[in-house]
Amino acid sequence: MRLLRQMLCIFLAMTYLCPCFAKEFPTAEEVLPKPDFVIQGSVEENIDMTLERCIEIALGNNPQIAAAFNDILASDARIKQVWANYFPQYTFQSGYTRMRNLQMSEMLGRDVIMGFWTAGQISLQQMLYDFGVTQNQATIKKLDYEAYKTTLGAVVNDVVFQTKDAYYNLLYAFENRKVALDTVKKFEMFYNQAKAFYEIGTNPKVDVTIAEVNLSNAKLQLIQADNAVNLAVAKLNNVMGVPFIGTYDVQERLAYRPVQITFDAAVKTARESRPELKLAMLKAESARQTLQLTKKSYYPVIAADGQFMVGGRTDPFSNYGYSLGANLTFPTVNNMLIKNEIKEARFLYDREIANAKNMQNQIYLEIQNAYLALDEKRNQIPVADLGVKQAKENYELSYGRYRVGEGNPIELRDAQTSYQQAQLQYYNSLYQYNSAKAALEKAIGKNIVEGAQAIELEE
Secondary structure, eight states: OHHHHHHHHHHHHSSSOOOOOOOOOOOTGGGSOOTTOOOTTSGGGTOEEOHHHHHHHHHHHOHHHHHHHHHHHHHHHHHHHHHGGGSOEEEEEEEEEEEEOHHHHHHHTSOOEEEEEEEEEEEEEEEEEOTTHHHHHHHHHHHHHHHHHHHHHHHHHHHHHHHHHHHHHHHHHHHHHHHHHHHHHHHHHHHHHHHHHHHHTSSOHHHHHHHHHHHHHHHHHHHHHHHHHHHHHHHHHHHHTOTTOOOOEEOOOOOOOOBOOOHHHHHHHHHHHOHHHHHHHHHHHHHHHHHHHHHGGGOOEEEEEEEEEEEESSOTTSEEEEEEEEEEEOOOOOHHHHHHHHHHHHHHHHHHHHHHHHHHHHHHHHHHHHHHHHHHHHHHHHHHHHHHHHHHHHHHHHHHHHHTTOSOHHHHHHHHHHHHHHHHHHHHHHHHHHHHHHHHHHHHTSOOOBOSOOOOOOO
16 A cells, blocks of 8 residues: 555656556455554654645545546556557467268268367467557547546545645634633633622622523533534544544644635636546547547458467377468448447537536636635635624623623623624634635636735734
């Protein structure tokens, strides 16, 4: 498996694939998951996980990429299978034949039995020319090979997007847990304050009960936030293809990093980088080659053949013989069948042309949706940030009023809940923005260079 990962990394770093190498295939037992499996650079070596590291792990371990890579190798082998038509075909035969001749036995009135030994018979057949049929078949297989390479690019593009989205979701879960933990601490403070007021007789016991209920709800939310982190980690590990990886640390936080790209530039980049566009055109060209191949169903094949045989009636090595020749073989023609096969191939070619146009339209729509969604999420961030500042100010005023005995626990709870929701909304806006940016990168088939600006909440 290590060799396969190295081969994958080499392929992803190069602009073309060289399939001329061999690899050792593991047994079924060797690819079963092991609970103690950890990748190089895991927590055992104290390596902090980053987005770039997650993508690197996913490219080397995601089984979808490995499957697409092996499709390429299989496709390359199919090209060589077609070219094998130009190589000679050998057969070898040895045996003994015993025959009773019916006509001679009838004429002579006695059994005419003949036996013949064949020590060895070698037959050779070589195709000389088939009027371009093999060439067409090889071209179709080459187009399939390019299609599988392009499909690998599409799989990589999709896996990278899934990794980014899962990573941003994990960061979002971390922020939610941090807010939940801060909420617990604040409600603990409220509970202690209410209890102190009750003990000195300034507030009724109902304030203590309300504070206790608020604290219990906050602890419940913290438990849910912890579980959300675990689920986000499991999702990210599954996308990376290492579900049994050991624990790791993630040091990054959700941040706003603006991107500088226009819609026209996004469309232009997609034309050059989006694998699905190239794949659609390859399918159309393959259908055209299939149409040409079908039209050659009437063409004959020129071949040469020869035989050399050693044998005899009593001694297997007493004599020898040979034959040499060439032939022009015409196929069995069913004009009705071939005519409709050509029609089918032409319609399938027209279908692939229409599919290519539809794919272009779909990608254009996908880019539009991703671009507009990114713009929407970008505009939401300043509004969410302002909401956090306003909710925090309201909370501080309510807490100040409560400390001097002028506020009530209901007002304080509502202010804290509003502050908590504002923080969650802000972090959700950051997650949605980063996820929308990853979706736009997937739509155009290329990463977008990021800016350096970042917005952080006030502590």
